[in-house]
Amino acid sequence: MNRDDRRQAYWRRTLRLTAVLLAVWFAVTFGSSWFAIELNRIDFIGPLGYYMGAQGALIIYVVLIWYYARRMNALDDEYGAAEDDE
């Protein structure tokens, strides 16, 4: 694979990961807010709708960012990125 192909492949995979994680972010944030009343009927460490806003969403955000960093750093290695230091 020449350099341009690899760049394109790298960017495609970056965009795909970004889109998937963005969808997760959107679903968690606006799904749990929109359906807060319905979710509150479920009991999970208190009413679920409240729990999602107070803690659940935060946990998912932290994991999401952790996963993104891990995947992207692995992708850099896979494509032989020179350590872009300094």
Place this chain on the structure above:
Amino acid sequence: MTSARRHSTFFRQLRRYYVVYTLGFIAFVAAAGALEMIGVPQKFLGYLFVFATILLYASIGFMSKTADVSEYYVAGRRVPAVFNGMATAADWMSAASFIGMAGTLYVSGHDGLAFIMGWTGGYCLVALFLAPYLRRFGQFTIPDFLGARYGGNIPRLIGVSAAILCSFTYVIAQIYGVGIITSRFTGMEFTIGVFVGLAGILVCSFLGGMKAVTWTQVAQYIILIVAYSIPVVWLSVKHTGSPVPQISAYTTALPKVTALEKEFNDKASPKGEREESVRVILRQRVAELDADLAALESGGEAFLAAEKKRRAARVARLKTDPEASPRTIRMAEQALRDVPTDPDEARVRWNRARVEAEARAAPVRPHAEPFAANDEESRYVAKKNFLALVFCLMVGTAGLPHLLARFYTTPSVSEARRSVFWSLLFISLLYFTAPALAILVKYEVYNNVVGTAFMQLPAWVSNWAAVDKTLMSITDLNRDGIVQLAEVTIGGDMIVLATPEIAGLPYVITGLVAAGGLAAALSTADGLLLTIANALSHDVYYKMIDPNAATTRRLVISKALLLVVALTAAWVTLLKPGNILFLVGAAFSLAAASFFPSLVLGIFWKRANRLGAVLGMTAGLGITICYMVMTYDFFGINAPLWWDIKPIAAGIFGIPAGFIGVIVGSLVSPAPSLEIQAMVDRVRYPELVDDYDPRAV
């Protein structure tokens, strides 16, 4: 030494410093506790905490003094991910997060969670769209990126103006917080408190720029998180027997709070009956105010004069009446003094009193119920506003220049990615705790204040009532000698500051909490002032006025500007413009609408060009400002709302306008030059090693 080795040595060294620092701080708190036990007065402990911590930050600033451009603007780009995470967390969490958040949740229940979600979920956008790319771009400021990506001085200049506008709005809220804390805990005047805090901020950023600010912010994060956690854990142990408030508040305290709320609202239960007797009085007051307001509309000045006469006559009559108690006479005299001087003042005051009485006469809002309202329509409006606010806060997070600039300081792109994770983790430690704290305090109030005899109130109630009536006031409206919930008014801003007293902890912990609030406000103010000064010195002076300026001259200019900006901010703060929460919300909407569209499209859409950026930023900013000015009551226009969206979420209109502006502007003018397209490539991809076959690995 290779760069990896150098970084790991530096990392170990830093870890050692901060472990020693944390132990030293714990020893300091213990020593202050010992002073309290031997009878040192509380006021002295307040001074000790305020001045010792400011001195500490100043000395870190002094030790990090620098005359190197890269050190001054981006801390030499060698801040490891974990430490950048702590610095970002402190930079991020402002006085509003530390002092105000739990209080907002206490007052508005579920609907306050918009701040919790909005101020954390935004980091997903920072991680996915901005941090790694800005780091790979690797310059000094956010307007730098706009200038390089869109070419020419106009995008840079708009970027500078927007950065100054939102950072300045935000910094006023911080300096206000600094003034409140220093004046409350040391008894200094508000004005002096502001300048003492400002001195602490300046010594730090003045000498060492971003380098000093970074290492101070790490120190401030440690103090603020310790200060926030200790009283909450203690309160949790006291009420639920568990040291993990983040769980026990929901499993143990919340069900009891919900049960009590039902009882308060049930007129057939003994507690509900007593509540109802207070609500009857409050509803009567609403009716009286309605009558007064109607009479004011028809009578105007004459009505006020007649009212004054009537009340004066009542005082005179009571004074000759042997049956009248001194209390009744005092109240009648107060009522006479309360007659407003002119119809405008009367309208404002009576309307405010009416809103307050009506709110207190309403049934208790269940804490965990989302979008509580009387009918479906207002429930839907509340839901819309909740979503809009969450959206604005999130996008605003990914647009605030002082936060984004922090990701220029890591050693590499991969460290920038990791550092977003650490930032959010450290922020979440506090944001996890705030909703739990709100529930625990509510539990305390419902159990140990409501239903208690007025003669036996807990000490913290009377202490805070003595400080400020808007923070804590309690009056026996139905004269049964027992506290009912509708007789209590609690201001959100006291919740965190009063938690140590509520939990029955010694005063030294109150001092610690004050130091934590101060750390939160100072660290954010540090970052903001530096952003403003750098935008002026780096982007305006160096990039636009004199590109050949010598390094020393650039730094001197930058430091001089820092001083001017800080003093201006302090001066504006002393004018006390409007409400803190609104200022903060406004800063987010402004940042969201001005920066986010052109930053993100600048990276992800090669076709975006100068005209697009100019149009997008002006449209976003313009619509947001217009909507705020037209609808926020501070400006006095009070135009009708669009789709019932409150002015704090004005960005909901500005953000799409920004995106549309960039897209339309770019499409009607030619594509950017090849050099700029190559720059976008450079920001998107890492340097790939030539002829490298991934399958061979």
